[in-house]
Amino acid sequence: MIIKAELIPGMLLLSFAVAFKACSAPPPExxxxxxxxxxxxxxxxxxxxxxxCKVAPGVTPNPGPVCSALARATxxxxxxxxxxxxxxxxxxxxxxxxxxxxxxxxxxxxLSKLQSATQNMNQTVSDAKAVISP
Amino acid sequence: MISLIDIIxxxxxxxxxxxxxxxxxxxxxxxxQAAVDKFAAVKNDPVTKAQLESLRG
Numbered sequence: 001m002i003i004k005a006e007l008i009p010g011m012l013l014l015s016f017a018v019a020f021k022a023c024s025a026p027p028p029e030x031x032x033x034x035x036x037x038x039x040x041x042x043x044x045x046x047x048x049x050x051x052x053c054k055v056a057p058g059v060t061p062n063p064g065p066v067c068s069a070l071a072r073a074t075x076x077x078x079x080x081x082x083x084x085x086x087x088x089x090x091x092x093x094x095x096x097x098x099x100x101x102x103x104x105x106x107x108x109x110x111l112s113k114l115q116s117a118t119q120n121m122n123q124t125v126s127d128a129k130a131v132i133s134p
Numbered sequence: 135m136i137s138l139i140d141i142i143x144x145x146x147x148x149x150x151x152x153x154x155x156x157x158x159x160x161x162x163x164x165x166x167q168a169a170v171d172k173f174a175a176v177k178n179d180p181v182t183k184a185q186l187e188s189l190r191g
Contacts, residue, residue: 033181085183099182
């Protein structure tokens with residue numbers, strides 16, 4: 001069978017798309033980390049744009065809707081980090097090793113808590129975006 | 135051992151090269167390159183505690 005040269009890129013693209021689809025779901029800890037990093041980038045950017053929301057020891061937090069929304073989203077993000085650290089947890093992870101997916105009877109529970117915390121974070125970040133840019 | 139991600143990265147590199155020769159739209163080539171870069175980043179960017187701690191606050 002002879003393959004025309006101009007068809008090669010198209011065939012490569014099709015192969016690439018199939019392979020990409022087959023392995024496009026990263027591990028849950030990577031997905032969660034990427035969501036957290038995205039939330040962190042958004043929150044840091046907004047905190048720079050809203051210096052009145054800066055949190056400092058001994059200073060009463062600004063009760064305005066924007067500052068409250070940013071504070072809630074920051075708390076939710078840190079809770080998602082807690083859940084991810086618990087999911088990846090273990091002596092090796094605490095000592096600097098990469099995430100070790102849990103095994104055994106608690107694995108499903110830890111994954112569920114991680115997904116719940118990540119969803120909650122994403123929701124509070126969306127809420128903050130709605131308050132900042134209605 | 136070569137992984138599926140390695141294969142995708144290599145395949146993507148060949149695809150970008152061939153698409154450039156075939157004068158495909160630049161936007162499409164850029165999108166393919168971005169997908170390849172994303173895979174390479176995922177492969178080289180495992181989750182660590184130090185990384186997570188840097189995302190607090």
